[in-house]
Amino acid sequence: MLAITTETPRIDCLAALDALASRRTDQIVVNTMVTAREWPAYSRNEDLDLPFIGCMGKASSLGLGIALGRPERQVLVFDGDGSLLMNLGSLVTIAAARPKNLVLIVFENGVYEITGGQPVPGQGQFSFAALARGSGLERVYEFDALEPFVAHLEEILSGPGPTFVCLKVAEVGRRSPKPGRVMGEAARRVREVLAGT
Amino acid sequence: MATETRTEAALSAAGVLRALKASGFTDVVWLPDSESGFLHQALAADDSLRLVPVCREGEAIVIALGLTVADRQPVVIIQSTGLFESGDSIRGAALSFGMPLLLIVGYRGWNYGRPMTDTAAIYLEPVLNAWGIPHHLIESDDDLERVQQAWTEAVERAGPVAVLVGQEYE
Numbered sequence: 001m002l003a004i005t006t007e008t009p010r011i012d013c014l015a016a017l018d019a020l021a022s023r024r025t026d027q028i029v030v031n032t033m034v035t036a037r038e039w040p041a042y043s044r045n046e047d048l049d050l051p052f053i054g055c056m057g058k059a060s061s062l063g064l065g066i067a068l069g070r071p072e073r074q075v076l077v078f079d080g081d082g083s084l085l086m087n088l089g090s091l092v093t094i095a096a097a098r099p100k101n102l103v104l105i106v107f108e109n110g111v112y113e114i115t116g117g118q119p120v121p122g123q124g125q126f127s128f129a130a131l132a133r134g135s136g137l138e139r140v141y142e143f144d145a146l147e148p149f150v151a152h153l154e155e156i157l158s159g160p161g162p163t164f165v166c167l168k169v170a171e172v173g174r175r176s177p178k179p180g181r182v183m184g185e186a187a188r189r190v191r192e193v194l195a196g197t
Numbered sequence: 198m199a200t201e202t203r204t205e206a207a208l209s210a211a212g213v214l215r216a217l218k219a220s221g222f223t224d225v226v227w228l229p230d231s232e233s234g235f236l237h238q239a240l241a242a243d244d245s246l247r248l249v250p251v252c253r254e255g256e257a258i259v260i261a262l263g264l265t266v267a268d269r270q271p272v273v274i275i276q277s278t279g280l281f282e283s284g285d286s287i288r289g290a291a292l293s294f295g296m297p298l299l300l301i302v303g304y305r306g307w308n309y310g311r312p313m314t315d316t317a318a319i320y321l322e323p324v325l326n327a328w329g330i331p332h333h334l335i336e337s338d339d340d341l342e343r344v345q346q347a348w349t350e351a352v353e354r355a356g357p358v359a360v361l362v363g364q365e366y367e
């Protein structure tokens with residue numbers, strides 16, 4: 001297990017988003033919290049982006065529903081660690097539903113960054129990768145450096161899911177811009193695009 | 198007496214399943230309650246509706262919205278307790294997505310119009326009313342046309358509508 005401490009080398013969150021954006025093709029991206037605010041600067045396909053900040057913890061559930069409804073289309077979920085802690089059962093639900101096209105990436109920065117960087121409970125003492133495996137997920141990755149993550153990205157995106165990835169990231173460390181689009185609008189736009197394809 | 202005829206009238210799992218299929222539902226996102234065992238057997242034995250079991254009802258609401266985004270027609274089946282549990286999902290997603298959603302909610306403690314003692318029943322309609330979610334009671338197979346009516350209403354309103362199940366399935 002890679003514990004998060006102040007000395008731990010961490011991935012630059014924005015560099016990870018950049019890497020994801022450059023390899024993303026027609027995947028639907030559901031994201032939340034800091035990644036939802038920062039992603040628009042990197043995304044090249046906003047019509048398929050669904051920033052989901054409506055109810056904390058449920059981004060993985062939204063991604064699961066879309067993935068089950070459109071099995072031929074890959075769905076990427078960028079989750080926050082505090083958010084995933086709020087909905088850990090969704091790991092079991094996802095493992096049970098076995099969507100081949102779902103990739104759940106948790107950005108583990110050890111804190112609730114949006115609300116000011118307060119530590120999450122048990123910061124550094126638990127392992128999302130172990131929780132994912134223990135929930136019945138089989139394709140589980142964990143990275144604490146950008147290079148191996150980037151090196152594995154193609155494998156992560158091409159293999160059969162459900163796939164779980166834990167990225168040990170540093171806080172972005174600035175006030176991220178508020179999302180420009182209203183969530184319901186984005187959801188309806190993604191629905192429209194999917195209905196037309 | 199009205200009460201007697203009501204308790205005698207049955208709500209059948211087969212009838213509910215027929216009503217769901219007739220209204221075009223494709224997926225059932227659900228967490229069981231003690232009243233709905235027969236419904237589970239009927240659903241599990243029927244391939245035309247996909248069953249998506251969840252660990253917590255708050256997941257169910259949002260998974261169903263995800264399925265709706267993907268152009269499917271899911272229904273959420275939970276107990277009133279689970280509706281309370283999923284409050285933030287209803288507030289922050291179901292009421293703000295602008296998409297139809299049918300919730301079939303087991304009315305635990307419903308007492309056929311007589312005073313209720315179970316808080317899972319007492320708070321149910323006031324909470325739905327506070328959210329502005331329309332709700333309709335079904336107590337027997339005779340009421341099952343309300344499933345289609347509720348779905349039509351959900352589509353027209355582009356939001357959630359609840360069907361409250363006041364009877365155990367047989």
Ligand SMILES: Cc1ncc(C[n+]2csc(CCOP(=O)(O)OP(=O)(O)O)c2C)c(N)n1
Pocket residue numbers: 032033034035055056079080081082083084109111112113114115285
């Ligand atoms: C149910 C609920 N509880 C608390 C909050 C307040 N809140 C908003 S953002 C946030 C922190 C999110 O943390 P995390 O998921 O780790 O993402 P990060 O901000 O680090 O990207 C909290 C606690 C909320 N919106 N909803």
